[in-house]
Amino acid sequence: MKFSEYVQYDGLGLAQLVHQKQIQAHELLELAIARSEAVNPKLNAITIPTFEQAKAKLNPAQQGLFAGVPFLLKDLHQDYAGIASSYGSNSLKRKPYIAQHTAEIVKRWENTGVSILGLSNSPEFGIKGITEPKAWGSCHNPWNLKYNTGGSSGGSAAAVAAGIVPLAGASDGGGSIRIPASYCGLFGLKPSRGRTPWGPHFSEAMHGAAMQHVLTKSVRDSAAMLDASHGSGPFSTFNIMAPEQTYLSQITQTPKRLKIAFSIQSPIGTQVSADAVAAVEHTAQLLTSLGHQVIEEQPKINGLALAKDFLRTWFSQCAHTVQQIKHQYGARDQDFEVDTRIIAAMGAKVSALDYIEALENWGRYSTEMNLFFQRYDLYLLPATASVAPQNGEVCTPAWQVPLMKSLLKIDQAHQLAHSRLFEFIVKNNLKWVPFTQLANVTGLPAMSVPLYWNKQNLPLGSQFIAPFGAEGLLLQLAAQLEQTQPWAPQYQKIKL
Template sequence: MKFSEYQQYDGLGLAKLVANKDVHPHELLLTALLRAAEVNPKLNAITIPMHDYAQQRSQLSLEGAFAGVPFLVKDLFQEIKGYPSTFGSQAYKRANYIAQTNSEIVNRWEKAGIVTFGRTNTPEFGIKGVTEPEAWGTCRNPWNINHNSGGSSGGSASAVAAGIVPLAGAGDGGGSIRIPASYCGLFGLKPSRGRTPWGPHLSEAMHGAAMQHVLTKSVQDSAAMLDATQGSETHSLFSIKAPEHSYLEIIQRPPKQLKIGYSTKSPIGTKVSADAEAAILHTAKLLESLGHLVVEAEPAIDGMNLAKDFITTWFSQFAYTLQESRNHLNARDEDFELDSLALAAFGEKTTALQYIHNLNNWGHYASQMNLFFEQYDLYLIPSTASTAPKNGEVKTPVWQKQLLKGLLKIRQAHRLAEGKLIEKIVKENLKWVPFTQLANITGLPAMSVPLYWNKNQLPLGSQFVAPFGREDRLLQLAHQLEQTQPWMQKYNDIKL
């Protein structure tokens, strides 16, 4: 199969060709490998090849919605037994860490028939909104390789947008599906708390704020893969009611008239680009043309307080992750990035009382969103504050790095996160991506829909947040928007 034909299909489309015996999975794999060989040196999306594994799977009698479809997994909590997993970190890379078991999410993807041939680039432990790990290097954006693909699922997003695969594994703990979806012009859905599994190594991640799913070119691929993976397992701490009908079936019906509240204001008072505002206004007009009611409104939530609570949880959880990695690998500080060491230093000084106070605030934010959804069916906000930043643009200033090095040596780096400086740290960390943490903290499903490209042909997603458990509402609307303003043909514009 020629790439020009391959790129016209989404995952379900390719699976249909396989089912009809129009093409063999091995032929699809060969096309994907050839495309990867052509463009990955420019993008650096795939970091760990698994060609032998894929060759073997492509010869099996595969079943499922995506039987025979080439696939990539993120190099973060999506382990495959017998193959390296680095979490984007030099520490794991140097230790040549090999996974001993499959992650449950991988088991469910494989039951759906996918053929995995590699792992994708991610920032160290997924802690950043850009993918520039020291372990693997920068992951570039197919729309313009001078720009970043976003994070933390940046490698997956870059590979899908470039046409290497029609869908790829992703995860979202603070926007890590929706951010790269926005930057790379893809569809990205973060499921509700508890919708997809974390076993066998974890029962949940960050109190259910982090969820795993996929990045896709089409809405129906996301719906079908959620059908294949949704539901708890023996290790799950959270359980969620299954939909009455499959998501793939649900999206065939148009949504009812929806009342949608929207905002373009940054919840932390940082700058929002003209592109982000234009994207939301464009989407609002599109929604109105479809008969939906769109009203400027926002929930009664102090965005800065929510951001501080998110950062407190994020840093504290990461301090634990880094310490576990040190113990597991017998690693030294030199094995980790300076920014990672600094975040862990901030987090490890959080007291138990501070942490519980912060966690209790999560319930308040969820309550306010529940009240908001008594009046509105969905909440529309930008996915990101701007189009993708240039490579190297989002980084710790040199002066701050020197200061951090000195403070880390004397175990005083946490001082930077005290008093009024914490607000500065929050804004510095989240100014590019201030809109996504709301859905993680509250456990609500949210999606980024690619409906806007600026004059330089850089995309920026429109984000919708729904009531808990209402992925059906999101997917229905996304499918309607996709039919009204199709975006699949846009990927033909990418020249690499």
């Protein structure tokens, strides 16, 4: 098999060839490694290769849904026993940190028969919506190398879009599956709170706001991997009801006529690009042509208040992570990026009362979405406010850096959270990605579907949010959209 043939298959398609003995797993692995060696120097998508370990684990009699299919893990909480991980940070890269246990989600993925050939680039602790860690450098977008892939699952997105692997591990705590899916023209589903497992180190991440799944080219690969990985385990906080049918079987069924609300307004009052508007308008027209009812309306939620409540929790989580790594691995302040230190400093000073208030507000947002979904089946939004930013474009303004360093030096960085500058920081950080946090805070499933490319051939996804536990409905609609407007031919336009 040549690469030109390899890249035309999704994961299930390649596995079928292995099952039918038309190709062997080692041949697929060799193709993936060759593609990585050819394009990864340009992309910086794979930061920790495990090629030799993958070769050693090859099993000629490999079984499973994805038998022999090349696969990547994300270098963040997707630990693989015996393999170095950095979580995108010099604090762990320099140690180095060697995983002692394989994460529960990785075990479930590995049970499908995938061949794990490395860990993908991620921002430090996944705290940013772009992938530009100081530890590894920027991850470049296959559609145009001047642009970023988004984050925090940026390395996985780049590798899938570039044809190194057909699917890859990802996670989403504030949009980290949907953002890179939007920027890289992929399908990205964030499952409902509790749908996929964490463990063994913790039972849930950020009160269930963060979930793990995959980035894929095809809807069916996402559905099949969710079939293989969903459900609680010994480390889970609670049990979520299993679907009545497999997700893979559900996507073969045409969805009912849906009533879909949509909005193109930024929830935090920031600018939305003409491309993002065009992407949603195109999707709305496509939905109408399929017989669905599309109505412009949005839930009664103060988006800026939600963003602040989200970031207070996000910052506090970052503070906890930094403290843990300092305690367990002897990391020093200079081992962390300045932005991480600022975020951690603000998070460390969030009071218990403010933290509880933010979580109570999370519940109110969930209630409002439950009421909203009494009238609508789905909610359509841009996945991102624009196509991908250029590398280096999303960064702390130069004038802020000396101020932040000075505040850190005198242990007053937390004062930023109580100043007028905080709202500026919120808007400046989320203006690129103001649409994704709603699904994380409320624990609802959401997806980015690649239906739009602009005149410069840069993609921008359309995001759908569904009621709790309705991944099947999202996947059904995505399959219908994929059949109506196939996006697989778009990947042939990538030239690296």
